[in-house]
Amino acid sequence: MRALDLSPGPEIGQLLAQLTLAQVEGQIKTVADAIALAQLLRAQRLELE
Numbered sequence: 001m002r003a004l005d006l007s008p009g010p011e012i013g014q015l016l017a018q019l020t021l022a023q024v025e026g027q028i029k030t031v032a033d034a035i036a037l038a039q040l041l042r043a044q045r046l047e048l049e
Helices: 010-024 031-048
Strands: none
Touching: 010 031
């Protein structure tokens, strides 16, 4: 949450679900990978709003 400057809320749960799936699929292996993907997913979500 701190790395993305997010407040508690539903977006955190959605990001965690997507990150968990990416980890299971082998797309992310490190914390840095997870943060980078979370930043990308959040940016994409903000573009759609």
